Amino acid sequence: MNRIRDLDYIKLMKYGVGALLASAIATAINVQYSLAAGIITLLTIQDTKKETVTVALKRITIFFIMTALSAIILPSYGYNLVSFGIIMFPYLFFCLVLNMKEAIAPIAVLCTHYISSKSCSLEMIYNEFLILVIGCGIGIILNLFMVNSYKQIRSIQREIDEIILSIIGRMAINIKEEDKSKYTGNCFEELENLLDKMRKESLNYMNNHFYGTNDYFYKYMQMRTEQCLILKRVFADIKRLEYTTTQAVKLSEYLYKICDEFDEANNAVSLLEGLNKLSDSYKDEKLPVTRSEFENRAVLYNILSELREFVEIKKEFTEGLTESEIAKYWGGK
Numbered sequence: 001m002n003r004i005r006d007l008d009y010i011k012l013m014k015y016g017v018g019a020l021l022a023s024a025i026a027t028a029i030n031v032q033y034s035l036a037a038g039i040i041t042l043l044t045i046q047d048t049k050k051e052t053v054t055v056a057l058k059r060i061t062i063f064f065i066m067t068a069l070s071a072i073i074l075p076s077y078g079y080n081l082v083s084f085g086i087i088m089f090p091y092l093f094f095c096l097v098l099n100m101k102e103a104i105a106p107i108a109v110l111c112t113h114y115i116s117s118k119s120c121s122l123e124m125i126y127n128e129f130l131i132l133v134i135g136c137g138i139g140i141i142l143n144l145f146m147v148n149s150y151k152q153i154r155s156i157q158r159e160i161d162e163i164i165l166s167i168i169g170r171m172a173i174n175i176k177e178e179d180k181s182k183y184t185g186n187c188f189e190e191l192e193n194l195l196d197k198m199r200k201e202s203l204n205y206m207n208n209h210f211y212g213t214n215d216y217f218y219k220y221m222q223m224r225t226e227q228c229l230i231l232k233r234v235f236a237d238i239k240r241l242e243y244t245t246t247q248a249v250k251l252s253e254y255l256y257k258i259c260d261e262f263d264e265a266n267n268a269v270s271l272l273e274g275l276n277k278l279s280d281s282y283k284d285e286k287l288p289v290t291r292s293e294f295e296n297r298a299v300l301y302n303i304l305s306e307l308r309e310f311v312e313i314k315k316e317f318t319e320g321l322t323e324s325e326i327a328k329y330w331g332g333k
Contacts (some may be wrong), residue, residue, distance in 0.1 A: 018138050018142045047207075165262050175241065199225075230310045
């Protein structure tokens with residue numbers, strides 16, 4: 001909560017400083033309707049650097065379209081409300097077709113300046129262009145100074161891994177227990193909330209960097225999300241087990257092995273080798289005799305299959321990383 005408030009305060013400061021600075025610059029160079037530059041700055045500042053630049057470019061593009069429409073329609077039909085309405089229909093059409101809805105309001109305001117001044121001269125067009133450039137420029141410059149979310153993402157990442165480790169540890173215990181009445185899946189809700197939080201933070205992290213590959217945390221979040229779904233299925237299977245068998249004990253030992261080797265930088269090769277050995281050992285076991293033994297064995301085989309997918313997801317994630325990503329994010333490990 002403290003971080004959320006800090007970010008809000010920083011953004012409010014950007015709004016205030018940006019609006020005043022843009023208006024002051026526009027006033028200093030004798031731009032008409034100079035306060036509009038401050039309003040455009042307010043509307044330009046977004047949550048991330050890429051979003052801010054994208055919005056600014058969209059507004060500059062649609063400005064030329066609006067100006068062309070104004071230069072054609074206003075001198076012909078007069079500088080009045082009717083002409084404004086005529087301009088708005090094709091203007092809005094272009095905004096929607098070009099996916100520039102963010103540009104609608106601020107650029108429409110600039111159109112009203114043509115009407116108020118009763119002029120679409122080159123001098124007036126240049127005046128409005130300066131308002132737009134100053135407003136967008138100040139917004140972009142201020143948004144170059146963003147709070148670095150790296151530590152925040154790392155903190156969430158550690159929490160996620162700790163909960164997953166705890167879940168697997170509880171599985172290792174309860175897979176051998178016949179009484180599973182106290183074995184609940186409440187921790188999955190917390191895990192899912194953290195994964196959603198990491199998704200938002202990792203997207204912001206990506207959009208606050210213009211160069212290089214910065215999607216590591218997003219890919220990590222996707223990998224852990226897929227593993228979370230598998231663990232939920234394993235949890236449901238463990239709850240179905242009615243009694244302890246030697247196969248369940250072996251699976252418990254393997255779950256402890258996952259706990260021991262669970263790490264961001266683990267390539268999962270050793271875990272897959274252990275899983276193959278466990279699978280081979282199952283083939284040497286006596287076949288089930290009763291229906292309940294058969295059903296119990298089937299559940300255990302299904303857990304084994306789910307754990308294989310769990311480990312392979314991590315292996316695929318590791319193999320998909322570039323050398324620069326490994327150096328950047330695993331360098332200290």
